[in-house]
Amino acid sequence: MSGVAVVGAGAWGTALANVAADASAAPVTLIGRDAAAMATIAAARENARYLPGAPLNPHVTPTAALDAVAGAEIVLLVTPTQTLRAVAAELAPRLKAGAAVVACAKGVERGANALPPEVLAEALPGVALALLSGPSFADDVVRGLPTAVTLAASDETLAARLAARLATRSFRPYTSTDMTGVALGGAAKNVLAIAAGAAEGRGLGASAVAALIARGFAELARLGAALGARPETLSGLSGLGDLVLTATSPKSRNFALGRALGRGEPAPAKLAEGAATASALVALADAHGVELPISRAVAAVVAGRVSVAEAIEKLLARPLKAEA
Numbered sequence: 600m601s602g603v604a605v606v607g608a609g610a611w612g613t614a615l616a617n618v619a620a621d622a623s624a625a626p627v628t629l630i631g632r633d634a635a636a637m638a639t640i641a642a643a644r645e646n647a648r649y650l651p652g653a654p655l656n657p658h659v660t661p662t663a664a665l666d667a668v669a670g671a672e673i674v675l676l677v678t679p680t681q682t683l684r685a686v687a688a689e690l691a692p693r694l695k696a697g698a699a700v701v702a703c704a705k706g707v708e709r710g711a712n713a714l715p716p717e718v719l720a721e722a723l724p725g726v727a728l729a730l731l732s733g734p735s736f737a738d739d740v741v742r743g744l745p746t747a748v749t750l751a752a753s754d755e756t757l758a759a760r761l762a763a764r765l766a767t768r769s770f771r772p773y774t775s776t777d778m779t780g781v782a783l784g785g786a787a788k789n790v791l792a793i794a795a796g797a798a799e800g801r802g803l804g805a806s807a808v809a810a811l812i813a814r815g816f817a818e819l820a821r822l823g824a825a826l827g828a829r830p831e832t833l834s835g836l837s838g839l840g841d842l843v844l845t846a847t848s849p850k851s852r853n854f855a856l857g858r859a860l861g862r863g864e865p866a867p868a869k870l871a872e873g874a875a876t877a878s879a880l881v882a883l884a885d886a887h888g889v890e891l892p893i894s895r896a897v898a899a900v901v902a903g904r905v906s907v908a909e910a911i912e913k914l915l916a917r918p919l920k921a922e923a
C-alpha cells in the first residue's frame with residue numbers, strides 16, 4: 600500500500616495521520632514546521648497542543664523534515680488555506696515522481712480569490728491532485744466516531760484509489776470528480792458558520808440560525824451554479840453536510856468566532872478559516888455577478904467595518920423575494 604506523508608501537524612493533520620495509519624500498515628509521516636514541537640509529539644506520542652488526549656497511532660512518525668515527503672506516494676496537505684501556495688512551492692522539488700497531493704484545507708485564497716484546487720494546480724503543475732472535505736471534526740475522527748467525507752479528484756480512478764487508502768471502519772470517504780463543488784462547499788460553510796454563531800451569540804434563537812443555514816445554502820447554490828459545481832455536490836457531504844455540522848456546533852472554530860462576535864466578546868485565538876476567507880469568497884462571487892448577502896455581511900463584520908447588530912439589521916431590511 601502507498602506510504603502517506605501529512606504536511607501540517609495541527610488538529611486535522613494529526614487526525615488524518617492517525618486515519619492513514621489505521622487504514623493500512625504502510626508508513627505514515629506527520630510533518631510539522633517546528634522541530635521542537637515535533638520532537639515533543641514523537642516523545643509523548645500525542646499532539647498535546649492540537650489534539651490533547653488523543654494517542655498518536657504507533658505507525659505515525661512525527662518529523663520537521665519536509666524532505667520526508669520524498670518517500671510518500673500520497674501527500675495530504677493540511678495547512679490553512681492562506682498558506683497552501685507557499686507550502687506547495689516548498690513541496691514541489693521534494694515530491695516523489697507520480698505522488699498525489701490531496702488538499703485538505705477549506706477556504707478561498709485571498710488576493711487570487713482562488714479555491715484550493717486552483718491554487719495547487721498553479722503551484723504544482725503536472726502533479727496528480729485531489730481534495731478531501733466534508734463534515735469532520737478532527738476530535739470526532741481521532742476518537743473513531745463515524746465520519747463521512749468527500750474525496751474528489753478530476754480522475755475518478757485516482758479518487759477511488761485515495762479513498763480506498765484512507766478508508767477505515769469509521770472514516771468513510773465518498774468519491775467525487777467535482778473538485779470545484781467540493782472546494783466551494785468547504786470554503787463557504789466556514790463563512791456561513793460565523794454568521795450562524797453570531798446569530799446565536801446575539802440570542803436571536805434557533806429559528807434565525809435555521810434561516811441563515813437555509814438562505815446561506817441558497818448563496819452557495821447560486822455561486823456553485825456560476826462556477827459549474829454540480830447541485831448534488833453542494834447538497835452532499837462537502838456542502839450541506841458540512842454546513843449543517845459547522846453552523847450548528849460550538850465545536851466549530853468558525854461558529855465559536857461568530858458567537859463571540861455576537862456576544863461582544865474577544866475573538867478566540869483558534870484558527871477560523873472563514874474569517875480570512877469571507878472577503879475572498881465575496882470577491883469571487885462578485886467576479887461572477889453573484890450576490891452573497893450573508894457572506895458579505897460576515898466579511899464586513901470580521902473586517903470591523905460594521906457591528907454584528909448593524910449587519911443583522913441590514914440583512915433584515917433586505918427586500919423579500921422569491922425563495923429560489
Ligand SMILES: NC(=O)C1=CN([C@@H]2O[C@H](COP(=O)(O)OP(=O)(O)OC[C@H]3O[C@@H](n4cnc5c(N)ncnc54)[C@H](OP(=O)(O)O)[C@@H]3O)[C@@H](O)[C@H]2O)C=CC1
Nearest residue numbers: 607608609610611612632678679682704705735736737870
Ligand atoms: N480541525 C478540524 O476539525 C478540521 C480542519 N479542517 C481544515 O484543515 C485545515 C487545517 O486546519 P487545522 O488543522 O484544524 O488547523 P490548526 O490550527 O489545528 O493547525 C494548522 C497547522 O498548520 C501549520 N501551519 C500553519 N502555517 C504553516 C506554514 N506556513 N507552513 C507549514 N505549516 C503551517 C501549523 O503549524 P504550527 O503549529 O507550527 O503553527 C499547524 O500545525 C483548515 O483549512 C481547516 O478548515 C478540515 C476538517 C476538519
Ligand SMILES: O=C(CO)COP(=O)(O)O
Nearest residue numbers: 733734735736851852853
Ligand atoms: O471543517 C470542519 C468540520 O467539517 C472544522 O470546522 P471549524 O474549522 O469551523 O472548526
